[in-house]
Amino acid sequence: MADPLQLGFTDYEQIYAKKRTRRQRFLDEMEATVPWEAFLALIEPVYHKPSSKGGRPPIPLEVMLRIHLLQQWFTLSDPLMEEMLIDTPCFRRFAGIETMDGRIPDETTILNFRHLLEEHRIAEQILEGVNQMLSERGVxxxxxxxxxxxxxxxPSSTKNKAKERDxxxxxxxxxxxxxxxxxxxxxxxxxxxxxxxxxxxxxxxxxxxxxxxxxxxxxxxxxxxxxxxxxxxxxxxxxxxxxxxxAMKPGQRRVLPETPEGRLLDLIETAKAH
Structure with a gap:
């Protein structure tokens, strides 16, 4: 258990609160059921190794894998994933980031890891494996x-090395x-x-x-x-x-008649949007 003196108020509240949120319960279940060793073994051969010339060491592979799964489960963009790691204690704990001593990967690091998995077609294998596991457990x-x-x-600018857009x-x-x-x-x-x-x-x-x-x-x-x-x-x-x-086109919804039938149809369309 982490030392309470090294935790902020939000972290302390999240750890010691009696009521756990649905998000926390989900992450606890994923912690116990994801085949971590199997996924790490898939990625390890293509993940970059620490440089012999020194410099900042890479983010640990397991941390990046956990962040990648968080990103997929909660449909987060790279910038938003970085923000959630900064703002959300349960995400940091699941990822294995100690905010006092460790680094929080920035959006570029998160993007590069995702591209690495896509390049070697590992992302598809991980997503398929997780989906199968979630289906078997009824989630x-x-x-x-x-x-x-x-x-x-x-970026739409051509002011880059290639002098052209992607x-x-x-x-x-x-x-x-x-x-x-x-x-x-x-x-x-x-x-x-x-x-x-x-x-x-x-x-x-x-x-x-x-x-x-x-x-x-x-x-x-x-x-x-x-x-x-x-x-x-x-x-x-x-x-x-x-x-x-x-769902109906927004323009069609705006001209629905102010009748019981029209209002009922608008309620149905609202339910679809939700």
């Missing part, structure tokens, strides 16, 4: 999937605003809120183009925002027996 029920996507901005990134208009970067498409378990599939594309790739890859095939219900309108007409879903619950 992920696999009866419903929420489809969603978000745009991740990338060729894998593209521009896209959303509403009246233009973005340059990539689009992260996810499939989320409707019961637990945990991500079970991830697809990354250039920002101009439509959400419907990756919808089939974000489903595991056992869904009874498929939820999506207005960007997924027309999904049931796609060839990939002609034989799909799941029920689609796709």
């Amino acid at each position: 992920m029920l696999r009866e419903g999937t929420i489809l969603d996507a978000t745009i991740i901005n990338a 060729p894998d990134m593209h521009s896209v208009a959303k509403g009246k605003q233009w973005f340059f970067g990539m689009r992260c498409h996810i499939g989320v378990d409707a019961a637990s809120g945990l991500v079970h599939s991830v697809e990354s594309t250039a920002a101009n790739v439509h959400e419907l183009n990756t919808a089939a890859e974000r489903l595991h095939g056992d869904e009874r219900l498929i939820y999506g925002d207005a960007g997924h309108i027309g999904i049931e007409k796609r060839n990939d879903f002609q034989d799909c027996e799941a029920e689609f619950r796709i």
